[in-house]
Amino acid sequence: MPEGDTVWQTAQRLHTALAGQTLTRSDLRVPRFATADLTGRTVLDVTPRGKHLLTRIEGGLTLHSHLRMDGSWQVYGSGERWRGGPAHQIRAILGNAANTAVGYRLPVLELLRTKDEEKVVGHLGPDLLGPDWDPDIALANLLADPSRPLGEALLDQRNLAGIGNVYKSELAFLARVTPWLPVGELPEGTPKRLVVTAQRLLEANKSSFDRRTTATERGTSGGPPVVGRRPGPRLHVYGREGMRCLRCGTPIRRADQGESGRERTTFWCPGCQAGPTG
Template sequence: MPEGDTVWQAARRLHSALAGKVLIRSDLRVPRLATADLTGRTVLDVTPRGKHLLTRIEGNLTLHSHLRMDGSWKVFAHGQRWAGGPAHQIRAILGNAAHTAVGYRLPVLELLRTSDEDRAVGHLGPDLLGPDWDPGVALANLLKDPERPLGEALLDQRNLAGIGNVFKSELCFLLGVTPWLPVGHLPADRAAHLPELAKRLLEDNRDRPIRRTTVTHADTTRATASAGRRAPDLFVYGRAPRPCLRCGTRIRVADQGDGSRERPTYWCPTCQRGPSPAPTRERRNRPHTAG
């Protein structure tokens, strides 16, 4: 599930493979870009912005992509067999003499002027992994609508950019409140701690191949290590109806909207205070990925 850490990793891979090199292959497989040809141009850099990727190319051009739920960029060495999905799912190919970047299932792909990037990302709040990060602005954005459920506010990229459904559930657990708590009801000390904690979660995971939120909490790590087992990667996300790592209560899961669709949301009814859905709204757990 691509979130800010995953997009940061994708940008780093793309930048390493493409930046400073001339494109010898360009194939953008969406109708409005079918005639666009970037061959002969040098890729300047690849920059993440929240969950967005900006591939900047000489000539004041930016290829803007967004992974959403299923998209991915794969990088292959020259002559390496591509593996990322069937050919009909390929939406973009950018290649130089040494590497080829292939974009699979990209729901958003557009070519715009670099000077017009704000059209694509100007609405975003401070980026948790970006140079524009400002915890004060992020918190003020979250508190603008004090009656909005915290989980929904965290997923709104206009407030702060980079949190997805996994980090939403994990962050609410670490704050000790349910995702349905109105953000304005968050205790003042926890509200002040929220931006720092969110940033730390993403920073801790931007260099990891597998997302983990439990490794920095020694109490949980010791408990699992004593049983001869590695600590679970996540506290609550994807763990219903297994026991909470802290109190043993069964983790629950229910849908919560994010302004566009319902998302499975996980919480511990004992460790997290605040409102939660009625049992009739609760849903069964389903398989997930956390990468």
């Protein structure tokens, strides 16, 4: 599932291509909204909310989409060949005279009244990249269930919106605890630092449009995370199963975490991170 910074980037691309322009093409390829015609309406803005995308359209309408694991929005210029996937994977097309936005494999796509947006995003906690970001509320949400494993608490979008599997694993590494350690057992001061670091990492990486440059590096001296563009390895543990930890040399491990049927892949260093493991 894309991280919050990836969704933010997608929203920026869509906003640049569509906002302020009149739709000359509209095709929603889901049964419930297949007959909806948005042509002739102006796109007002495209706003990210956590991992949700809200495309607001003239007339009090919002096209709500969520990428989940495999979905994507691609933007093509006039006459440009579409390369996002086969035609049967297209779920939405929004076009104007200059650009066409194509939504592929979108598991969530619905048209609703703008005034009803809270029905689909009102449950979310503070958005790490949004104007509603409030670290104190996010911290209180995380600490509300002390027995919950850290990894599960970080992924719960009701606590704070925008963290995915990558940042979950990396944040636990930076805190030197495993993702299975109960939130209530975190060392004093660690929960607050996790919240601040999470927002800082997503904020620093949101403008990196090459996903290979996402960075959460940290010096072996224990200094603050390094973010932004720099050569070398970009992540400490995520996707590095079997490779040696950049801090202590212990091979990185991988396991599933979460309730049955909703497990998420987790990476950690058994040498650097204290606590229970999966």
